[in-house]
Amino acid sequence: MPMKGRFPIRRTLQYLSQGDVIFKSSVKVMTVNYNTAGERSEGARKFVFFNIPQIQYKNPWLQIMLFRNMTPSPFLRFYLDNGEQVLVDVEDKTNKEITEHIKKILGKSKETLEKEEREKKKLSHPATFGPKKYHLRECMCEIEGQVPCPALVPLPKEMRGKYKAAMKNEA
């Protein structure tokens, strides 16, 4: 049974996580004004249809507002934290060009993203064991080459505490 809708791939987690526009933390609101008809607004329409879900997925705290058929010319407007507003004219641009442009002007650079990822990795130590939420592995028995989990495979007699205690009492 295929997925419902026109381009249902837009509704997959893999597609959403493929968005590469991550805005700087000073960008608070993004407003898109576009028209539902007319070929000058075509790129803006495609942008709203394909790229806005990706952007919102990657920037969950960004407020995105869409306005349809309010002005003849399509544009994007960003409201930054210091009160600044950035107006981006998107008339006669394809949606790819629009995403490239906003990534260049207001997106986090690759170095910043890599640095953030490294910082995040530093917080958790990969060699510890514990709940899946905080550690990579839960128990030593998960690793290949180590003693398997006694829940699945009974331990050999010599390792069981019952046997060891009996041997000690005997001696």
Next chain:
Amino acid sequence: MSVPRGAVHAKWIVGKVIGTKMQKTAKVRVTRLVLDPYLLKFFNKRKTYFAHDPLQQCVVGDIVLLKALPERRSKHVKHELAEIVFKVGNVIDPITGKPCAGTRFLENLSDSENLTEADTTYLSEKLQELKVCPTDK
């Protein structure tokens, strides 16, 4: 811990005015896109905020930009009106600076330009009828 602005998470928000019945306060509806976890589609989720509007210049239907106040003004009012982005009935296109409505500019609406052939012939006929002839009484 310093709180330079906003005892509130949302520092700048854009919304639509839905009520101005309170004195110097505007009721603003703000929509955010929220992902539905099963459908994986974004839907608008609305929330109303109250904003301080000292000059009472908001009309129902304006699109406004709100700024978070440094501390709460009253129990519900935590924002103030920073700027009216689009005034209802009087939208100015920011790229050209001209007033517009829908997908048309309002500025160059002159009588002669947007009329079709049929319109001009009809109008000229009517004008002929109205012409005052000196022979008539």
